[in-house]
Amino acid sequence: MYYAIFGIVLFATLAMMVREGLWANLIALFTLLVGGLTAFGIYQPIVVMIDEATxxxxxxxxxxxxxxxxxxxxVGVLKGLGGVMSPRRLRFKEPINPIGGPIVGLVAAVLVACFTMATFHAAPLGATDFFPELQPTGTTVDAVATELDGLSVFSRPDVAWLRLAETALSPDRLGGSGFSPAIYVFTLGQHRDSFQKMTDVLVDRK
Structure with a gap:
């Protein structure tokens, strides 16, 4: 299921971008990257605020x-700004455009697919539902960090995105506390485990 979903997202995104030109796909790649990193950088305080309010x-x-x-x-805001600031597409000489466009589109598709898989850590699914690969076996943040260090970014798209977010949102670059893949995976793993137990109890009662 894990790799099937990754493949579906990858090819669906690529299909939407493969016929676009190099300039359009470069802008799309930038907006998708900034959108994904912004989401992982600021989502937590927003969640806390809404959770307390509800x-x-x-x-x-x-x-x-x-x-x-x-x-x-x-992504929507950046795309709108891009359209206003750059109403005309930059034209590249042949064969740069027909070759570069699909290549950048593929990079963007991989980026979106990796982001998608990383967000499934936060999905309201049980620990063993759909994506058991995402559930950490470590019982502490340090143990999960060690576990993640042993995973390859080439075989685990979610880990690839989490590593990218960790690097891009590093306190050395942006200040603050940065982003920790281990804390993210550990905390949301506990959430999914609790959700699994809660749903199991509801099913048993029925």
Missing amino acids: EGSYTYLLDFVVLWLVFALV
């Missing part, structure tokens, strides 16, 4: 929804 009514749903809402909002 008294925990949507605890298991908020992380996933907020990640995607922030992503969609930032």
Whole structure:
């Protein structure tokens, strides 16, 4: 299921971009990258604020929804600004455009697919539902960090995105506390485990 979803997202995104020119795909790549990094950089305080305002009514749903809402909002705003600031597409000489366009489109598609898989850590799914690969076996943040260090970014698209977010949102670059893949995976793993137990109890009662 994990790799099937990754493949579907990858090829669906690529299909939408492969016929676009190099300039359009470069802008799309930039907006998607900034949108994804912004989502992972600011989603947590937004989730906390909404969770407190709703008294925990949507605890298991908020992380996933907020990640995607922030992503969609930032991408939409940047795309709109790009259209206003660059109404005419920059033209590249042949064969740069027909070759470069699909290549950049493929990079953008991989980026979106990796981002998507990383957000499934926050999805309201049980620990063993659909994506058991995402559930950490470590019982502490340090143990999860060690576990993640042993995973390849080439075989785990979600880890590839989390590593990218960790590097791009590093406190050395932006200040603040940065982004920790281990904390993200550990915390949301606990959420999914709790959600699994809660749904199991509801099923048993029925």
